[in-house]
Amino acid sequence: MKLLSTTIKNNVLQSMERLLDENRMAILKANKQDLDQFDLEDQAMYDRLIVTNAKIDAMITSIKEVRSQEDPVGQTISSQKLENGLDITNKTAPFGTIMIIYESRPDVTIEAAVLAFKANNKIYLKGGKEALHSNKALTNLWHRALEENNLSTNYIQQLVLNRQETQQFLMNPPEKLDLIVPRGGERLIAFVKQHANCAVLVSGRGNNFLFIDEDANWEQSVQVILNAKTAKISACNALDKILISSNIEDYAHKLKDLYKLLSANGVETLVDSKVNEFLTEADPIEDPKIWKEEFLAMKCCLGAVDSLNGAIEKINHNSGGHSATIMTKNKENALQFMEEVDCAAVYQNASTRFTDGGQMGVGAELAISTDKLHHRGPLGLKQLVTNKYYIFGDGQIRA
Template identity: 85%
Template sequence: MKLLSTEIKNNVLQSMERTLDENRKAILDANKKDLELFNLEDQAMYDRLIVTESKIDGMIASIKEVRSQEDPVSKTISTKSLENGLEINNRTAPFGTIMIIYESRPDVTIEAAVLAFKANNKIFLKGGKEALHSNTILTELWHKALEENGLSKNYIQQLVLNREETQMFLKNPPEKLDLIVPRGGERLINFVKQNATGAVLVSGRGNNFLYVDENADWEKSVKVILNAKTAKISACNALDKILISSKIENYTEKLEDLYKLLQVNGVETLVDNDVNILIEGSNLIKDASVWKEEFLAMKCCLGAVDSLEEAIEKININSGGHSATIMTANKVNAMQFMEEVDCAAVYQNASTRFTDGGQMGVGAELAISTDKLHHRGPLGLKQLVTNKYYIFGDGQIRE
């Protein structure tokens, strides 16, 4: 693939910023069509689907932020001179062609495309049918920005496919797919893994845990729990599971207070056997598999553990590998938790809601990767490149 200059890429992004601003009404009108066709029963998906003036501002801001970032392509990673005279230069290089499959969020059409393009990749955007009108207008605006700068529309392509057509595309793509990102729930991830012939990077599944250690500040813990659980239930960084140390001071009283507070805030709370015994009328977890579920709803699980080690084990068995928090004033316990919990982001005394490219200083993100290869956590501009070795010689042969 031809490498575009940083100037050309930034010119396209500047054109797109202006084009988005000039076409606000068309974007909102298209989104209104999607909202009118949508089933309001799925509140989390509805929240992700809706586009407002402030969301358009956010789209423009994300493009500006990426435009301001250093071009990640052709950066030297390492150099080495061998005794035989060979000069070896390891440099960053584009992936080539990326495909992202996502549900409901039109802003992904902006963020995924801006990152892929700035990193000199082509991208196929496969959004959900519920956002068809919104994604179509945004893709058309991308094409306008590309053509204004003399570039092909092929850099950013929208796919309008049903499930069977998507399956065939994954099995027999029209060109090699170098990276496929399913950004959604377990069902979508499994579907892509079963059918894709290219490399798959998993993103989107949360099921995040918070453990309240016996050395925790209780007021801080409650504040963090409510923020992580209720601030944005549609986000993959929302809290789903709460574990409380049975050794915390005034254990029963604090359990009852937290349970009531969650109820008051509209959170359906399921509890384990230990908590159920202490809280009259609480809703007992009847199937242990619920500990592995991501809710994306005003719903959570509340359980008790007797030790830090038990909390770590329960998290590692059940979490989605996204984010986990320990609430504690004990630095030794915090470090043990953060080192041993197998998640992309681990926190001490902070909400899981910060697992976000913008919040973590990465900028716009393609996804939050829960895989360990090739990257874990927010997948920003610097992570949308691979590497290539450049070897310069003068007739050397291997004896």
């Protein structure tokens, strides 16, 4: 693939910033077409689908942030000269062609494309049918930005495919795909893994846990729980499961306090058998499989554990590998929790809502990876490159 200069790439991004600002009404009109066909009862989906002027401002800001970042391509990772005279340099290089499959969030059409393009990759955008008009309007603006700078629109392409057509595309793409990122639930991820013929980087599933240790600051814990659970239920970094140490001081009172507070904030709380002994009015958990579910709703599970090890074991058995928090003043407990919990992001005394590229200093993100190869956590600009070895010689042969 031809490498574009940093100047050309940044010029395209600058054009896109202007076009987004100049075409606000057209974007909002396209989004209204999508909203008019939408079931308003699904609040989480609605939150992801709606575009406002504030969201357009955020799109422009994300492009500016990426434009200001250092070009990730061609950066030297290591360099050495061997005794035989070979000069070996390992540099960052583009993946090539990336495909992202996502649902309902038109802002992904901006964030995914800006990152892929700045990292010198082509990208196929496969958004959900519920955001068809919004995504089309935004992709058309990308094409105008590319054309203004004398570049092919092939760098950023929108796919409008049904399930069967998507399956065929994954199995027989028109060009070699180097990476596919499915952002969605387990069914989508399983579908892509089943049919894709290239690397698949898993993203999107949350099911995040918070453990209240016996040494926790209770008032702080309650505030963190409310933020993580209620601030944005449509986000993959929202809280779904709460574990509490049965050894915490005033255990029964604190259980009742937490349950009442969650109920007062509109959260449906299901409880395990240990908690149900004290919260007899609460709905019990009927099927243990629910501990593995991501809710994307004003709903959570509350369970009790007897030890830190018990909390770690339960989280590792059930979580999606996204984010987990321990509320504790005990630094040794916090460190053990953070070292042994198998998640992309682990916290002490903070909300899981911070698992986000912008909040973690990465900037715009393609996704939150829960895989361990090739990267874990927010996929920002620096993570959308691979590497290549450059070996310079003078006739050396291997004996």
